[in-house]
Amino acid sequence: MSSQAEQLEFQAETRQLLDLMIHSVYSEKDIFLRELISNASDALDKLRLASFQDKDLAVDTSDLHIDIEVDKTARTLSVRDNGIGMTRDEVVTLIGTIAKSGTAELRRALAEAKDSAAPEELIGQFGIGFYSSFIVADKVTLLTRKAGETVGTRWESAGEATYTIEEQPDAPQGTTVTLHLKPEDAEDHLYDYTAEWKLRDIVKKYSDFIAWPVRMEVTKSAKVTNDEGEEVDEITVETETLNSQKALWTRPRSEVTDEEYQDFYRHVSHAWDEPAEIIPFKAEGTFEYQALLFIPSHAPFDLFTRDHKRGVQLYVKRVFIMDNCEELMPEYLRFVKGVVDAQDLSLNVSREILQQDRHLRMIQKRLVRKVLSVIKDMDAEKYVNFWKEFGAVLKEGLIGDTENQATLLEVSSFASTASDQELTRLSGYVERMKDGQDTIYYLTGESRQQLENSPHMEAFKAKGLEVLLLTDPVDEMWTGSVPEFEGKRFQSIAKGEVDLETEDEKKATESLREEQDKEFGDLLGWLKTTLESDVKEVRLTNRLTESPACIVGDSFDMSPMLAKMYRQSGQSMPLAKRILELNPTHPLVVGLRDKYAADHDDATLPETAELLYGTALLAEGGELVDPAKFAKLVADRLTRTL
Numbered sequence: 001m002s003s004q005a006e007q008l009e010f011q012a013e014t015r016q017l018l019d020l021m022i023h024s025v026y027s028e029k030d031i032f033l034r035e036l037i038s039n040a041s042d043a044l045d046k047l048r049l050a051s052f053q054d055k056d057l058a059v060d061t062s063d064l065h066i067d068i069e070v071d072k073t074a075r076t077l078s079v080r081d082n083g084i085g086m087t088r089d090e091v092v093t094l095i096g097t098i099a100k101s102g103t104a105e106l107r108r109a110l111a112e113a114k115d116s117a118a119p120e121e122l123i124g125q126f127g128i129g130f131y132s133s134f135i136v137a138d139k140v141t142l143l144t145r146k147a148g149e150t151v152g153t154r155w156e157s158a159g160e161a162t163y164t165i166e167e168q169p170d171a172p173q174g175t176t177v178t179l180h181l182k183p184e185d186a187e188d189h190l191y192d193y194t195a196e197w198k199l200r201d202i203v204k205k206y207s208d209f210i211a212w213p214v215r216m217e218v219t220k221s222a223k224v225t226n227d228e229g230e231e232v233d234e235i236t237v238e239t240e241t242l243n244s245q246k247a248l249w250t251r252p253r254s255e256v257t258d259e260e261y262q263d264f265y266r267h268v269s270h271a272w273d274e275p276a277e278i279i280p281f282k283a284e285g286t287f288e289y290q291a292l293l294f295i296p297s298h299a300p301f302d303l304f305t306r307d308h309k310r311g312v313q314l315y316v317k318r319v320f321i322m323d324n325c326e327e328l329m330p331e332y333l334r335f336v337k338g339v340v341d342a343q344d345l346s347l348n349v350s351r352e353i354l355q356q357d358r359h360l361r362m363i364q365k366r367l368v369r370k371v372l373s374v375i376k377d378m379d380a381e382k383y384v385n386f387w388k389e390f391g392a393v394l395k396e397g398l399i400g401d402t403e404n405q406a407t408l409l410e411v412s413s414f415a416s417t418a419s420d421q422e423l424t425r426l427s428g429y430v431e432r433m434k435d436g437q438d439t440i441y442y443l444t445g446e447s448r449q450q451l452e453n454s455p456h457m458e459a460f461k462a463k464g465l466e467v468l469l470l471t472d473p474v475d476e477m478w479t480g481s482v483p484e485f486e487g488k489r490f491q492s493i494a495k496g497e498v499d500l501e502t503e504d505e506k507k508a509t510e511s512l513r514e515e516q517d518k519e520f521g522d523l524l525g526w527l528k529t530t531l532e533s534d535v536k537e538v539r540l541t542n543r544l545t546e547s548p549a550c551i552v553g554d555s556f557d558m559s560p561m562l563a564k565m566y567r568q569s570g571q572s573m574p575l576a577k578r579i580l581e582l583n584p585t586h587p588l589v590v591g592l593r594d595k596y597a598a599d600h601d602d603a604t605l606p607e608t609a610e611l612l613y614g615t616a617l618l619a620e621g622g623e624l625v626d627p628a629k630f631a632k633l634v635a636d637r638l639t640r641t642l
């Protein structure tokens with residue numbers, strides 16, 4: 001007895017995607033089968049794992065496999081697995097909606113792309129494997145029963161606004177996806193997906209390495225002699241395993257083609273791009289393992305969201321143990337995909353055990369070194385693309401991975417005042433350093449333009465000193481914890497006192513300095529009191545050539561941008577007071593000094609002090625605490641000048 005079929009609506013984004021899929025002119029239509037087999041293979045992996053971990057789960061895992069079945073008359077193609085299956089709720093959440101984290105981005109991509117975007121790009125970015133069925137089918141039925149449950153679920157959709165879902169008491173355990181195929185149309189690359197040769201071809205091409213047997217009933221004809229002594233064709237139907245099931249990582253690189261690696265990459269990463277680097281790796285000795293890692297050519301859309309989930313898979317003796325094994329790759333290499341197959345771990349390992357495992361830590365160490373060395377050896381073109389896609393993530397490693405800090409610095413690139421087109425490596429910066437320069441100067445902030453025009457830059461521009469322009473949020477963090485590169489100290493030009501004068505220059509200006517300190521002493525003291533709630537010190541500087549004032553931090557002060565990031569992430573961050581530096585040669589500063597000397601009680605003085613501070617803050621791209629009050633001050637002052 002089956003319950004009433006319920007009709008549910010697809011989420012709006014899913015509907016748009018399905019629409020794209022159905023009307024796709026994408027010529028690589030064959031890939032739908034790869035997606036279905038990939039899902040089936042994952043489901044078998046999960047069942048085997050569940051049977052290890054849950055002894056009460058009464059399931060037969062002795063014959064796990066994938067069947068491909070065709071019905072030429074009904075024009076259907078089914079992919080059946082006896083894997084983990086899904087509950088009704090899982091079908092609704094996994095098949096009816098797209099992962100929450102991706103929806104906002106997807107909506108944007110769909111709006112931007114409309115008809116122009118190649119659907120395969122969207123498919124790739126958002127990992128919507130199952131939906132690719134609708135490229136070749138006008139109706140899809142999914143029948144599934146979760147291991148351990150008694151009742152199954154039947155899901156069906158024609159890829160329009162809705163799908164139906166109902167209970168199916170007699171469903172076998174596992175999942176069967178049945179495609180009601182669209183009419184053949186060779187011109188549109190819609191082939192006969194009930195043809196044995198075609199299916200065999202596709203499986204060989206895309207899914208040969210799948211560890212589980214992919215089976216299909218095939219007809220064989222053989223010449224036999226009948227009772228009358230005549231030679232006749234005998235047609236027999238037998239089940240054949242179409243894939244070789246060879247784990248790619250166990251085979252030497254010379255025996256595997258690039259295509260095979262690429263298809264495997266797409267299977268493990270659920271991505272559709274090509275890997276930029278293929279990294280086979282083998283360790284022998286006391287602790288044996290094999291790894292096959294990939295550096296993708298494109299960053300996935302969810303690289304920076306918390307629930308980014310695909311990384312390196314852990315296998316133990318060719319048995320899948322888990323996706324995204326965090327113990328194998330540090331966070332900052334989360335874009336690396338692939339598998340690690342360890343020989344000496346127990347199949348029963350849990351996440352908790354893994355966290356303690358010494359061997360795993362050793363594997364991680366070696367893999368990290370291997371990946372970094374591959375990045376180091378990339379040719380220029382590949383590296384530029386790599387850095388564009390993953391540079392901001394890699395730099396996260398500068399914060400925690402002190403062991404590889406030197407290599408990470410070596411492979412990092414940065415924007416710099418030396419070129420407005422190309423990024424520079426630190427080695428390039430060091431080569432261009434002036435005689436006697438022992439410091440790598442940098443400035444952090446939100447955009448290149450803001451940094452280039454910041455008052456902090458003035459003296460550096462005037463002296464022709466190169467400054468790195470760091471605009472990734474992560475730059476705010478690592479610059480605080482990495483002291484040097486090849487003996488050259490990093491120094492923020494917005495922090496500490498800047499001393500760009502040579503000894504000779506210092507001598508020449510010494511007396512001028514003393515004089516200025518005397519002349520401006522009163523003003524500095526008064527300003528410090530007046531602006532007490534905003535600054536902790538007021539001093540003269542020679543870092544400014546054009547602006548009247550700028551604000552700097554002490555060497556160990558948090559930058560305003562970093563404080564803002566903390567506040568945005570919900571942490572309370574008291575406003576840190578910084579230092580106001582004045583340009584003693586600027587007419588505004590000189591004028592202010594004179595006015596203060598003439599009349600300490602002039603009513604306009606405190607306002608001018610506030611304007612001076614506010615404009616310095618704006619010039620560096622900072623945010624005023626009370627913009628309305630500041631605007632009013634400016635307007636009043638302007639009115640008086642008219």
Ligand SMILES: Nc1ncnc2c1ncn2[C@@H]1O[C@H](COP(=O)(O)OP(=O)(O)OP(=O)(O)O)[C@@H](O)[C@H]1O
Pocket residue numbers: 035039040043081083084085086094095126127128129130131174175270
């Ligand atoms: N044959 C199957 N057996 C069990 N669960 C399945 C099967 N096919 C799909 N699923 C479930 O549905 C989910 C969504 O599948 P879909 O192919 O749309 O994306 P995916 O496999 O998660 O890949 P991606 O990472 O590309 O999103 C899967 O993650 C899996 O949990």
